[in-house]
Amino acid sequence: MESNKERGEVRIHENLDELSTDLADYVAELSEASVKERGVFAIALSGGSLISLMRNLCGAPYNKTVDWSKWYIFWADERVVAKNHVDSNYKLAKDHLLSKLPIVPSHVHSINDSLTAEEAANEYEFVIRQLVRTRVINVSDISDCPKFDLILLGMGPDGHVASLFPNHAVLEEKNEWVTFITTSPKPPPERITFTLPVINSAANVVVVVTGSGKAEAARLAIDDVGPECEVLPARMIEPVVGKLVWFLDNHAGSKLKSFSQFS
Numbered sequence: 001m002e003s004n005k006e007r008g009e010v011r012i013h014e015n016l017d018e019l020s021t022d023l024a025d026y027v028a029e030l031s032e033a034s035v036k037e038r039g040v041f042a043i044a045l046s047g048g049s050l051i052s053l054m055r056n057l058c059g060a061p062y063n064k065t066v067d068w069s070k071w072y073i074f075w076a077d078e079r080v081v082a083k084n085h086v087d088s089n090y091k092l093a094k095d096h097l098l099s100k101l102p103i104v105p106s107h108v109h110s111i112n113d114s115l116t117a118e119e120a121a122n123e124y125e126f127v128i129r130q131l132v133r134t135r136v137i138n139v140s141d142i143s144d145c146p147k148f149d150l151i152l153l154g155m156g157p158d159g160h161v162a163s164l165f166p167n168h169a170v171l172e173e174k175n176e177w178v179t180f181i182t183t184s185p186k187p188p189p190e191r192i193t194f195t196l197p198v199i200n201s202a203a204n205v206v207v208v209v210t211g212s213g214k215a216e217a218a219r220l221a222i223d224d225v226g227p228e229c230e231v232l233p234a235r236m237i238e239p240v241v242g243k244l245v246w247f248l249d250n251h252a253g254s255k256l257k258s259f260s261q262f263s
C-alpha cells in the first residue's frame with residue numbers, strides 16, 4: 001500500500017480475488033462509519049468492470065454485518081438507454097449486485113430512462129437536490145455541492161471516469177451537479193454524468209482499475225509524469241477534503257513507479 005499525498009492511497013492487489021475482498025471490506029467499513037455518524041450511507045456507483053468486483057459484498061460476512069437498510073444508491077454516470085437495455089449501468093448493478101442485497105427499493109435512485117439526455121440530467125440533479133435538503137445526502141462544507149459518502153468509479157483505458165472523457169467540454173462544467181453528453185467516444189453516445197465538482201466534493205472516492213490495457217492511463221493518473229497527465233480525466237479526480245483510494249490489480253499497476261515494491 002502506498003500513500004502519495006496528492007494522488008491518494010494506492011492499493012495494488014495480486015489478483016482480482018484479492019482486490020474484490022479488499023474492496024468489499026473497504027466499502028463495508030465506510031458504510032459502518034457513515035451510518036454511525038449520519039445514520040445513512042449515500043453511495044454512487046459507476047458501470048463497467050467495477051460491478052463484478054463488488055461481488056463479495058453479496059456474501060458472508062457482509063450480508064449480515066452491513067446495515068443495508070441505511071444504503072441509498074445513486075449512479076455517478078448512466079447511459080441514456082432503457083433500464084432493461086444491455087448497456088444500462090442500472091441494469092448491470094441490479095442484475096449483479098442490488099438484486100442480491102436487501103436494499104430498500106425506494107432508496108435506489110436511478111435515472112429516468114423515458115427522457116432525453118438533457119432532461120434526465122436535469123431531473124437527476126433535482127432529485128439529488130431534494131435529498132441534500134433532507135440530508136440523506138450530506139452537503140459539502142466548502143461548496144454548495146452534495147457530499148456523497150462514497151463515489152465508486154472505474155477508469156477506461158483512455159483515462160475516462162464516470163462519463164467524463166478526455167478533451168471533452170464536460171470537463172469544464174463548474175455549475176451543474178449532473179450534466180449530459182451526446183457525443184461519447186465510447187458507445188452508447190448519450191450519457192449523463194456527475195461533474196468534477198461533485199466527484200471532488202465526496203467524502204470518499206474509490207477508483208477501481210484492472211487489466212494491463214489500463215496500465216498506461218493508471219501511470220498518467222497517479223504518478224508524477226509532468227504536463228501530459230494534466231488532461232487525463234482520472235487525473236482530475238482530487239477530492240478537496242475527502243479521501244481518494246485507488247484499487248488496482250498488478251496488471252493495471254505494472255507501470256507505476258512504485259510497482260516494484262509491491263511485486
Ligand SMILES: O=C1O[C@H](COP(=O)(O)O)[C@@H](O)[C@H](O)[C@H]1O
Pocket residue numbers: 046047048049050077078079089153154155156157160161162163186
Ligand atoms: O462507459 C463506462 O466506462 C467506465 C469504465 O468501464 P470499464 O468496464 O472499463 O471498467 C465506467 O466506469 C463507466 O461507469 C461506464 O459508463
